[in-house]
Amino acid sequence: MQIAIISDIHGNLLALETVLEDIKRRKPDLTLNLGDCVSGPFWPKEAYDLLKELDLPTVRGNHDRWLVERNAAEINSGYNFACEVLSGFEKQKLGNLPSRLHLDEDIFAFHGTPDSDTKYLLEDKIDGRLALARSEDVHRRIGQDHQASLYLCGHSHLAHVAMGPNRSTIINPGSVGCPRYTDTDNPLEAENGIALAHYAIATKTEQRWSVELIALDYDWPKVAQQAELNGYASWARVFT
Secondary structure, rough: OOOEOOOOOOOOOHHHEEEEEEEEHHHHOOOEOOOOOOOOOOOOHHHHHHHHHHHHOOOOHHHHHHHHHHHHHHHOOOOOOHHHHHOHHHHHHHHOOOOOOOOOOOOOOOEEOOOOOOOOOOOEEEEEEEEOOOOOOHHHHHHEEEOEEEEEEEEOOOEEEOOOOOHHHEEOOOOOOOOOOOOOHHHHHHHOOOOOHHHEEEEOOOOOEEEEEEEEEEOOOHHHHHHHHHOHHHHHHHHO
């Protein structure tokens, strides 16, 4: 079995289309979406429409949930743009997505951790930056009630593969469309990253999962231009 894992699109339609084209070429058995689908100052409505057409198995991210729980003033600048362009029905559909998915009792997918869409599974926040968490802390966050050979998480926007409980595999595919701290007011404080479109491919072997972390180039200047057109020039900086 081979699956493609996408996460944290954040309304970046160009990055999503680039990733989907590569997935189409690879022909996996299944594509999973780990949430935070449209919240970003790019193309939230267009990204929503494309994902609706694809109808992928999708877990709800914290930003998907906030679209129905918060108003635009209560969401960070840029991420709140989706509130302005999506209908109430569309926001409710995102808010109603499941918080986690079990597939064949062997794959367990969620956005942050099994119990929270705002906490990190593989990282700890230290001095405002994310650092890889200790194995015992990662296993504790997964808990004893969930058994799988493959755990899938997003939220941090940082691509990484780690070992989980009982020699299982944990994958964070990274962010399709939103480099970490894109919206920071001070570029010198941002974590070092790159605006490539990230996703992952996992292939089941006889013993465990083989993993590819993939990062693809696409038209960054067009993304920057769209952020500026929508009134979020600070978001354009990392794409120029």
